[in-house]
Amino acid sequence: MSTTLLLLADGRFPAGGHAHSGGLEAAVTAGRVRDLDDLDAFLRGRLATVGLVSAAFAAAACAGGDIHTLEAGLDARTLSPALRKASRAQGRALLRAGRTLWTLPTAERELHHPVALGVVAAAAGLTPAEAALTAAYGTVTGPASAAVRLLGLDPYATHALVARLAPDCDAVAARAATVDDLPACSAPLLDIGAETHATWEVRLFAS
Template identity: 55%
Template sequence: MSRAALLLLADGRFPAGGHAHSGGIEAAIAHQAVHDTDSLQTFCRGRLHTTGLTTAGLAAAAAAGVNPLLLDDAADARTPAPALRAVARRLGRQMMRAARATFPSKDLERLAAARPQGAHQPIVLGLAARAAGLTPLDAAYAAAYENASGPATAAVRLLSLDPLDASSLLAHLSTDLDAVATAAARAADRATAEGVDALPSASSPLLDITGEQHAAWTVRLFAS
């Protein structure tokens, strides 16, 4: 395996379309629930331990070799908001295009054929990690890091924050990232024996509600 592949997958410049999404922070800022670096950090931390844990679990399970179509059903069951399902599949489609070019594999080809409209993004990420020879824990780290860095980066633009504060915030979340990625990888290991119900399904009611609200806006800077 090449550890450098993990840097490539987790890089915000990897052409997988993530930059167009705010991870719910645009809606939170509009509701004045997030207005400064402290409230941004609380937001990112809460999101990381809920949807972050769930997506990291799915990515790790895909990297561990759990059936990606069963994982896609499991991701649907864990994403009750249709707007967020659509976002996950759109991002999955974009990730698939980038992953097939960079880490081609039969697993990716099979999933692309079975889900032409896009599979849930963390599953594609997990298969790309597997193709690159990375571990389930690596895949979990990439998913968890993206979950926290997405809203932090978007908030820099939306609130005109100092980018140094956003980087500092992500550094403060390092321990949380370690805990989430480790828990996700452990659950993925259980899922290889027990099935997808062993994966985390941590969720947040407010992210589901505001995700649908945001999708109904006529003018918005980010797609989600």
């Protein structure tokens, strides 16, 4: 546990996160998320799928895994082209920030967000387990923060929900940092919702 970890996981870290809802905007508009209970179920499903995959790839990248192999792995696991685009946009923003703060071992301008996170975490001196935790935490806090803005949910209640999810988040990160085969857990409605979202004329969030 270190200050650097807190810095990288901070929602105010300037890496473009505020403009992404992690699929929540699409779910809200489709009427699938209306209140705190819906958000709870949304976050649990997201953490168990995208969260685990992101955390595992972040850990693998942090451990020095081959960037191009990991990129291809995430391409194969991200069915929605809108989600691939969103992941790369966030990875690009993170690399921009990371490159300013630390020395990155790659000149790549754009990577999938989990890979970028692993690369930046390693450059910052963090461990693969910490990279996984940052990724898992981000998959939960991003949509939670978007929910406060989109649904006007009570910020205390929303943070209480995130606090209740903390043990699950820790467990996902721990599992992600130890798996041999990179997971591929799919959340069909996140893919389908992302494609729907991409067709809208007016979007408040980039994804």
